[in-house]
Amino acid sequence: MMDLYLLRYFLAVVETGSFTRAADRTFVTQPTLSAGIKKLEAQVGQPLFERSNRRVFLTDAGTRFLPRAKAILHECNLAMQALEETATAPVLRLGVLTTLSNRAVGELLARYKKAEPKVTVEVYDGTEQELTNRLDDRSLDYALSVYRGEGEDKALPLFDEKYVFILPPEHRLSGKRSVGAADLAEDYMIVRSRCEVLSETSRYFTDQNVRPRLVYRTPNDSRAIAMVAAGIGGTVVPESLVDERVTAIDLSGFDYKRKLALFRPRYQLAAATTQLAADFERHVENCWGVTGIMQ
Amino acid sequence: MMDLYLLRYFLAVVETGSFTRAADRTFVTQPTLSAGIKKLEAQVGQPLFERSNRRVFLTDAGTRFLPRAKAILHECNLAMQALEETATAPVLRLGVLTTLSNRAVGELLARYKKAEPKVTVEVYDGTEQELTNRLDDRSLDYALSVYRGEGEDKALPLFDEKYVFILPPEHRLSGKRSVGAADLAEDYMIVRSRCEVLSETSRYFTDQNVRPRLVYRTPNDSRAIAMVAAGIGGTVVPESLVDERVTAIDLSGFDYKRKLALFRPRYQLAAATTQLAADFERHVENCWGVTGIMQ
DNA sequence: GGAAACCATAGATAACGTCTATGATGGATT
DNA sequence: AATCCATCATAGACGTTATCTATGGTTTCC
Incomplete structure (x- = not known):
C-alpha cells in the first residue's frame, strides 16, 4: 500500500521535472x-521515472499512474472538505441506475415534487455496483436499480420489463414485430456498456453464428439512443427506454427481463426523516409498482 | 494530511464495531x-467515533467521512490496477461537457464512425473543470467543452450558441417568441446544476425582483429536459439542447452565449496516433465549425 | 579542465509505529 | 455488593523509518 506523502513527492517531480526542485517544493531535501x-x-x-542524463522522464507506468495519483489526492481533499462543510439541510439522495429511462424517472420525480414540493431530491447516476456500494457506504439514501431477490428490509420490489431491440425508424426491419439474429447479421451494433444483459446479448448472437459489427460503445444510454436515432446502428434496451425517435422490435428467443426495485437506506434514518422516507417509498410503489409504470 | 493505514484502521472499526476486533482484522494490537x-x-x-459504554459509534463527522475514506482507498486500488493492466489497444478518449446536446454529439460521432469505422471512441462526461483536469492529468485525449480564449495549441474554436428558456409545450407562454422575467414570476424553475450561466440566470431574475420557485435540481441535463417535458417547470438551456418535447422561448435581455471548442491533448501523442488525431480534429471542425452545426 | 547541476548512497539521528504492561470504566455474573 | 470480564486509553520500551548532512558519480556547460 502506497503512502500519500510519497504521492505528493511523485506529483512534485512530475510538475517540476526535477528531483531537486520537487524536494524544494515539498520542503524536504533532495536525498x-x-x-x-x-x-x-x-x-x-x-x-x-526514467533517469537519463540528469533529466527525469515518466515511464509508461508513470504516465498511467499519474492520473490515478492525482485522483487519490483529490479524494483526500474532498474528504477534508466533507468534514469541514457545515451540515446542510437534509435532502433525499437518490441513486438511479444509468439504464433507467430518463423520461420515466423524470415523470416519477415530477409527480413526487407535486406531492412534496419542499423536498430536495439529489439524483445520482450509477451502475448497479456503484449504487450498491454507495448505499453501503451511506453516500446514498435510496436507489432505483435492478432487483435481484434482496430481502424486504433492503429493497421494495417494483415492476418487470423486457428488453427490446431498437432501430432507426427508416430501417428496413422497422415494420416487423420480431426478428431473429440472422436478420441482423449485416447490421451495425451499438453497445450500451452498462447494459445488464450485455453478455446475454453477445451470447444470443454468437449462439446463432451471427456477429453484428460493433461500431460504437458508450456508457451513456441517452447517447446510445441518440446514435440509434441518427442511424448509426441498433441496440438492445429495456422497453421503458424506447421513445418516438426509434423503432422497437422483439428479438426472437431473447426472453430476458429485469425487475426493478427501490433500494432502501442501509442505515438508521434520523427521526426527522423517517416520515419523509415512508412517503417517498409509498409514492414510488404507487407509480412504479408491480403492475407497471402508472400511465 | 491523513495516512492511508489509518484509513484502514478507521474502516475496520466501522465494519467490526469494536477497536479490539478491528485490531485483529488489521493485524495490529488494540492499543x-x-x-x-x-x-x-x-x-x-x-x-x-463516540466511545460510549465500551461501544463505539460514528459521530456525524465520522458518518460524513466514511464514504470519503472508502473512495480514497478505492482510488488506491484503481491506481494499482491501472499499473497492472497491460496496455490495451489505443483508443480515442473524448470528454464531452455534460451540457452538450446528446443528439448533436451522437450525430457528430455517428458521422465520424462512418468515416473511420475502426476507431474506438470512449466518451466521458464531465463538467468544464473535470474535463480540464482530466486533460491536464492525461486521462483524456480530447474534450468538447466551452471555449474561453485558450490558445490554438490547446483548443480548436467551434461554433457559438445562445441560451433559451424551455417550457412544456402546453405552457401558457409557449406560443410567445420572447418573455421577460416578470412573466415567469409564478412559475417553477428547474436547475441544471452544471449550467455555465447558472449565476447569470439567477442574477437575471433577482435583478428584476423575480424569484421563480426552484423545484428540482439535477446535474443530468437529459433528466432536466425530461422534467420540463413532464410539466414540472422550465429551465435555461443552450439552444442545441432543445428538442421536440419542449418549447423554446427567448428571455428578454438574457444575451449570454457560449462558444464551444475541441480541446486538444496536453501531451505528445504517440507517432502512431498523430494522423488519427489530425483526422478527428478536421472532422469535428467540418461538422461543428464556426458557421454552426452542419445539418 | 573545472565548475555546476543533479541523482544515488552512506551514516547519523529524531520521530514514528508497534509492542507489552497496565489503568480506568462499565456491564454481567455470582 | 463483590468479583470477573470486556473494552478503550495511557506509559514506556524498542525496532523501524524519514529525514538530515556529507559525499560520490555522472553529465553538461563554460
Missing part, C-alpha cells in the same frame, strides 16, 4: 525525495 | 489501533 521516489516505486512494483 | 484512530482524529481535526 529524502530521491529515497521517497525509490520507496514508492518499490511499493507499486515498477519504475515510475 | 496500536486505538492510538492510530486518535492520530487520524487529530489529522482531520474532529472526532470520528
